[in-house]
Amino acid sequence: MKDLHLLDSPLKDFGKGVTQESDLVEAIKTKLASYSDASRSLLVSVFKNQLGDLSPKESASLKALEEGATTVVTGHQLMVCGGTAFFEIKILSAVALAKEAARISGTSVVPVFWMATEDHDFEEIASFRVNGQRFVWQQEGIGGPVGRLATNGLADQLEAFLITAKLTETQRSFLQRRLHHYQSEPTLAAATRAIVREWAADFGVLVLDGDDAQLKTLAQPLWDQEMQGTLAKKIQATTAALEQRGYRAQVFPREINLFEIGEQKRERITAYKDLDAPSISPNALMRPVYQEWVLPNIAYVGGGGELAYWLQLGGVFDHLELPMPRLYLRDSVAAISYKTIETVSKLALSTEDVLSRSKEELVKTYIESKHSYATESVTLNSSLEAALKSWANTLVHSYPELEVHAEAMKTQFEKTLTRSNKTRLRALKKREHIWTTRLDTVMEAIYPQGVFWERRSSYADLIGILNEDPKAALVDNMSTIKAGTYLIYPKK
Numbered sequence: 001m002k003d004l005h006l007l008d009s010p011l012k013d014f015g016k017g018v019t020q021e022s023d024l025v026e027a028i029k030t031k032l033a034s035y036s037d038a039s040r041s042l043l044v045s046v047f048k049n050q051l052g053d054l055s056p057k058e059s060a061s062l063k064a065l066e067e068g069a070t071t072v073v074t075g076h077q078l079m080v081c082g083g084t085a086f087f088e089i090k091i092l093s094a095v096a097l098a099k100e101a102a103r104i105s106g107t108s109v110v111p112v113f114w115m116a117t118e119d120h121d122f123e124e125i126a127s128f129r130v131n132g133q134r135f136v137w138q139q140e141g142i143g144g145p146v147g148r149l150a151t152n153g154l155a156d157q158l159e160a161f162l163i164t165a166k167l168t169e170t171q172r173s174f175l176q177r178r179l180h181h182y183q184s185e186p187t188l189a190a191a192t193r194a195i196v197r198e199w200a201a202d203f204g205v206l207v208l209d210g211d212d213a214q215l216k217t218l219a220q221p222l223w224d225q226e227m228q229g230t231l232a233k234k235i236q237a238t239t240a241a242l243e244q245r246g247y248r249a250q251v252f253p254r255e256i257n258l259f260e261i262g263e264q265k266r267e268r269i270t271a272y273k274d275l276d277a278p279s280i281s282p283n284a285l286m287r288p289v290y291q292e293w294v295l296p297n298i299a300y301v302g303g304g305g306e307l308a309y310w311l312q313l314g315g316v317f318d319h320l321e322l323p324m325p326r327l328y329l330r331d332s333v334a335a336i337s338y339k340t341i342e343t344v345s346k347l348a349l350s351t352e353d354v355l356s357r358s359k360e361e362l363v364k365t366y367i368e369s370k371h372s373y374a375t376e377s378v379t380l381n382s383s384l385e386a387a388l389k390s391w392a393n394t395l396v397h398s399y400p401e402l403e404v405h406a407e408a409m410k411t412q413f414e415k416t417l418t419r420s421n422k423t424r425l426r427a428l429k430k431r432e433h434i435w436t437t438r439l440d441t442v443m444e445a446i447y448p449q450g451v452f453w454e455r456r457s458s459y460a461d462l463i464g465i466l467n468e469d470p471k472a473a474l475v476d477n478m479s480t481i482k483a484g485t486y487l488i489y490p491k492k
Contacts, residue, residue, distance in 0.1 A: 027299065299325050
């Protein structure tokens with residue numbers, strides 16, 4: 001991701017990373033020149049059908065889209081109650097980027113959330129955590145797209161969980177509103193659409209379900225070429241070129257990157273099939289192409305893993321003469337208590353130190369500053385190393401045939417010194433147990449169980465720490481053009 005966003009990017013032949021505002025203006029011009037009025041008219045019609053009654057902000061966004069606006073898109077799986085916090089953070093990042101693109105270009109740019117309704121990995125979407133408590137949706141007989149799953153079982157289980165869960169009043173209100181949509185909407189897709197629409201009502205986000213007969217019919221040329229293997233060959237060639245440059249392929253391309261879907265099935269297509277467009281479903285590699293085919297899109301906001309597989313698609317976009325969107329790394333967020341911030345201060349560290357350096361690095365730096373650990377290691381080790389060298393030279397001089405033995409002993413001794421250094425470090429850590437315990441507390445707050453906060457904690461956790469929803473402030477302060485990590489904590 002760092003390489004992608006360098007001014008002279010080594011990945012410039014594969015993707016459209018952004019470091020300059022002018023790139024957005026160029027992206028808008030390029031997209032508008034290639035996007036047809038017929039596609040725009042159909043897209044607007046699909047939004048109207050899917051969304052029904054519009055809020056004032058949605059209505060303004062759809063009117064802008066109808067009149068020629070471009071879009072900024074992010075997307076995600078249909079996580080129960082949002083899953084982990086970056087579900088919401090991705091949406092806010094897209095909103096922030098759309099605002100910035102509109103400011104820079106002087107044109108209308110609409111944020112769009114693309115629901116991954118056709119995914120079939122139920123286990124990935126079925127749980128979330130709040131205040132250390134984990135909810136898991138228990139469901140049997142999962143076979144088709146998760147967006148088509150009935151929500152009645154989920155609603156009952158979530159309601160029971162919320163009755164006993166230890167929550168703040170702000171958290172309970174937040175989750176009760178999401179429960180309401182699971183109770184009132186018949187499918188997971190419909191409920192997730194309602195959840196996002198309500199939560200993002202102030203931002204004019206348009207929520208789109210790609211599992212739509214009209215959109216899939218519009219994309220028929222894609223399905224035809226992919227069924228013949230034409231696009232897959234382009235993906236394979238681009239993937240091979242990335243690997244030759246030393247980059248790892250994020251997604252393994254197949255001969256045909258499509259599924260056949262039904263109410264209770266999503267089966268991989270392995271050979272040509274004559275199917276109606278609505279029964280075709282793109283996989284992770286083909287979905288971005290489908291998205292760009294149907295939307296007047298200028299930029300995609302995603303995580304590092306997502307953007308990595310977008311880079312495998314450059315050959316497809318070139319072949320189709322379809323503008324590839326600019327790729328933006330989403331912002332990241334960690335929410336911690338003010339007590340944790342105070343603990344960081346007691347450690348004589350900054351939050352930047354904690355975010356940018358490993359615990360091991362921080363401990364070593366501290367112990368060196370207190371005990372001259374590195375200097376001491378040189379002093380302790382040097383005399384023994386000199387003695388061993390003298391012993392080895394003497395041995396080999398008298399017994400040349402034991403040279404291999406002498407080298408083995410040197411290697412064994414070096415390992416012993418390494419163990420000794422680690423033992424001394426552990427001893428010094430025990431002496432500084434108050435400092436190291438405080439550091440452990442801080443690291444666990446930001447990296448719970450060794451995972452960065454937003455990948456384990458939910459947006460409900462963030463609300464619980466702050467006692468409010470900071471979405472408006474986040475949008476106002478995010479800098480998605482150059483992605484940042486935001487450490488959020490309540491005012492004292």
